[in-house]
Amino acid sequence: MSTAQTIGFIGFGAMASRMAINLKKAGFATVAYTPSGKGGDDHTAFLPSPADVAKTADIVLVCVPDDAALSASMYGPQGALAGMPEGGLLLNTSSISPEAAQTLLDAGEKQKISVVDCPVSGSTPEADSANLVVLAGGSEEEMARAKPVFDAIGRLTIHAGPAGSGARLKLVINGIMGAGLAAVAEGIAYGLAAGLDRSMLFDALDEMAVISPHHKRKIKMAKAGDFSPQFPTRLMQKDMRLLMNACARLAVPTPTMAAVTQQLSLTRRAAADADYSALIGVMENIVANDP
Structure with a gap:
């Protein structure tokens, strides 16, 4: 037994x-x-x-x-x-x-x-x-x-x-995670629009100490164009929304994370079940189609 x-x-x-x-x-x-x-x-x-x-x-x-x-x-x-x-x-x-x-x-x-x-x-x-x-x-x-x-x-x-502290800490962490990814995506978009070689740019970012191991993993996914869901966009956008609601209740100003929430809302529309690093792909597509 x-x-x-x-x-x-x-x-x-x-x-x-x-x-x-x-x-x-x-x-x-x-x-x-x-x-x-x-x-x-x-x-x-x-x-x-x-x-x-x-x-x-x-x-x-x-x-x-x-x-x-x-x-x-x-x-x-x-x-x-x-x-x-x-x-x-x-x-x-x-x-x-x-x-x-x-x-x-x-x-x-x-x-x-x-x-x-x-x-x-x-x-x-x-x-x-x-x-x-x-x-x-x-x-x-x-x-x-x-x-x-x-x-x-x-x-x-x-x-x-x-009790309740774990839920609040998770919102802090995921908010920072989302904001970090958005900064990476915007930096990549500028680099590509400015004419930097794509492979060089992605490889260079992988060597930078200012980028977290988590976000380096996302950069590798974006370089390969493989957004298989490790953390789906729909869940990341949901967590950002929860954070925005929680901050508003406490009158905590979070303009950077509010903008990131909008970026992830756009990405969720385009790729809800893909990994949230699809935001990098969305930004790359925007600059690739720039006239």
């Missing part, structure tokens, strides 16, 4: 499925629910509802794309909260608004369920190699309970503060 803890996934997309592989390597069992009813592998059973997953699992891990998906999977008679016992642990790795995170925390508290907001920083390559950075908000006791899961999926866990 197995004594392994079971992790119940709510959402089993590109990131969650990779987390599941690393959790299984660490000795956990997995079950999952996805709204499409599709997915799964030889070692993950798919169940018909979030409540069924919660009833089966020792720990519930949520990985859904936005506030609406979170609400649909958490609440109501078939939601995960309906299936969780008192004292249960729910790890929310989704990138969502601070308001949605707070609503889930409040609902969990009413049921005496520990809810940890723990979005992750990193894309599919980091999920593959268990090199994600977990951005967690919760108590020290909750961190200790979640540690074996976090250690299996990531290289580092940052305890951002009390």
Whole structure:
């Protein structure tokens, strides 16, 4: 008889499925629910509802794309909260608004369920190699309970503060990430329009210390014209929108990130499911078609 803890996934997309592989390597069992009813592998059973997953699992891990998906999977008679016992642990790795995170925390508290907001920083390559950075908000006791899961999926866990802090830190990080990519895209656009050799330009940027390893990876993708989704544009634009809403509530002026949000809205229209580095391709196309 197995004594392994079971992790119940709510959402089993590109990131969650990779987390599941690393959790299984660490000795956990997995079950999952996805709204499409599709997915799964030889070692993950798919169940018909979030409540069924919660009833089966020792720990519930949520990985859904936005506030609406979170609400649909958490609440109501078939939601995960309906299936969780008192004292249960729910790890929310989704990138969502601070308001949605707070609503889930409040609902969990009413049921005496520990809810940890723990979005992750990193894309599919980091999920593959268990090199994600977990951005967690919760108590020290909750961190200790979640540690074996976090250690299996990531290289580092940052305890951002009390519940809700992880969701806020994720918006900070993704806002900076988006703004950095936009600066790279604009610089490349100028270089190309000014007549610099394309291969030389892309290769030169890859050698520059001022450009992060993450953005160097995006430059390589753009040079090859391969925008296979590691972090889809639609999700990056969503995170920028959440950041803009959160900043407006606190009257924090963020004009640079507001402009980046508009650029990513344009890119989402052109390539919603491509990697968000498609913004580089959009800018290159603009200058290539300059009369």
